Amino acid sequence: MATSTPEPGPDERLFTVDELASASGLTVRTTRYYASLGLLPPPAKRGRMAWYDDTHLARLEMIRALQEHGFTLQAIEGYLASLPADAALEDLALQRAMLTAWAPPGPQEISRRQLEKHAGRRLGEEQLRMLEDVGIVRRTEDERGARFTPLQGFDVAVELLDLDIPMDGMRAAGAAISHHIDALATDLTRILRDEVVEPHRQRAHTHQETERFERTLTVLRRLTLEAIVSAFQRSANDLIARSLQREQGEASHREAR
Template identity: 50%
Template structure:
């Protein structure tokens, strides 16, 4: 059964309010607690499922979509299995996207933004326009700095689209590699000790950081190789 937590302790561990935990319980997102008399106790599985709910919300899923996703996971399943799913889905961004008004967006950018610029920001995946609000994605501040340089909007747009195209392809490939060679072998084992669970979680966190560092250093190395080839070609 694992840890026995009261609803207050569960809410604190999940970083949610008690009201939210009870609401999610009412929706069936977590299984019923163990009852001893009038007291309800929650376990590691409940916490793992709440963490999974948060991970799914961070990816923009509605509660209805989350219900459908969780319905495919046995309610009495293993807490480690649910924890692995949550960890694999946890957003790579250090901060969740910001939601701002048009005035706040322009204040953040430090300049007025015309419709063409907003279309460009949306095209390169840095701003999502929903109703009268804007959701800022990681990289927004860097791109706005590019807009202040003496570079045509066409060139900036082309560069942004190239970055988006190649990084999305790279993310898909790396995610598949992690799933096949890291998550898959771990989930294939029927039982995990607490030490193995902690080690796996640490491994995933470190792999993410190393992957980000490898992407930066790999681009630097590739860019240098392109420059060197160009210089050799020019000298030929």
């Protein structure tokens, strides 16, 4: 349940509902709808005007971050209800920073025809199953029939379908990538939380310093992704070099015999 909003301090920004919607990138209708669900605390009343502050904005931005991760509004309501009623603005900002997706969200659930239009080709059942097996497409069933959600990497996976590669090999490669990436994501998220976010949380910060820290996390995400790609390329090159050296050594050994 939403709690009452304390009177804003002298340095806090105040928004009308139109200004709040604009700042959060939502429509006024959507903003009012979220408020009607209790996802936002009531605004402060001054005469006949309703005023919102940075805490309302932080909650709206958190709702958007949760939606990017596939949370339903019911699940979002439960998550927001679990937060302390007196959570400071900086705490909300840090919570959202940890939730922010590492890449833009993919398309929402679409029909098979729309999926094939997005792919630019017809997709057979075996190809669809392969895309599901490697975690690139999610399939659900509702009253309209089968629905599909293409995830990050869908365009790359579709290109792979045109290569002369056995699908079992593609599934095995997808499983290997998923296994190691899951472990890497777990480790990197733990390091980010324990070594970067938590030390920042332990100190008092102004709103401007928190916003600057959020921008730092955005850059850190980009650099981390670039570092992962570079590390894989370096490791693959080292593996090729070691393999060539081993083959050269074995050839020299056979010639010596």
